[in-house]
Amino acid sequence: NAGVTQTPKFRILKIGQSMTLQCTQDMNHNYMYWYRQDPGMGLKLIYYSVGAGITDKGEVPNGYNVSRSTTEDFPLRLELAAPSQTSVYFCASSHLLTMGGETQYFGPGTRLLVL
C-alpha cells in the first residue's frame, strides 16, 4: 500500500491564483481530512469527509473548498490564493472517526508559498 499520497510536494502561487492540492489514499478509509500547519503551530483542521459525497467544515475552512467524489480522493481547492494561505498542508485518512483507537495516517504534505 502507498498509504496517503499528496501532490504537489511544493508550489509557489501568486496572489489571486487558484490551485488544487491532490490527496489519494489506498487503504479504503472512510474518513479523510485536510489540515494546515503553520510554523510553531499545531495542525488546524480545514475540512473533513466521512465518506464519498459527504464533506464538512473544520476549524479554518475560509478560502478553501473540497469535494469527495470517490472513497480514494479528497482534493482541496484554493480559489483565490492569499499570503495568509502560505502553509504546509497535510491530508490524512482514518478508518473510524469516533470509536476506539483509530489513528489518522498522514500524507507527506504540500508546502505552499503565496507571494
Added chain:
Amino acid sequence: GQNIDQPTEMTATEGAIVQINCTYQTSGFNGLFWYQQHAGEAPTFLSYNVLDGLEEKGRFSSFLSRSKGYSYLLLKELQMKDSASYLCAVRAQEYGNKLVFGAGTILRVKS
C-alpha cells in the same frame, strides 16, 4: 489548539529519560493521541489513551489522567533520532469527535 497546552521546547541527553506533558480542558473527552513529527515530514502515530493509566510501547509510554486533564509521553533510552516535534491531540464531543492538536513540543536530543 483549543485549550491544549504543551511546553514549546525541551532538551535532553542521549540515553536519558524525558517526559513531555500535555494538559487539556474539554468536555466529552473521547481519547488522547500522541504523534511524532520529524522536521519536514508528516506526523506519525505513537500512542492512544482513553482510560486512565499508563500505556507502554517499547521505549515510549503514555499516561493519562482524565480527572486532571493531563497526559504525558515518556521516552526512555533517548536516541538522537528521537529529536522531533511531539504533538498531543485530543478527541472530544465538544470538537465533534474530531482531533484537535496542541502546538507541539520540539525535543532536541544532544550527545
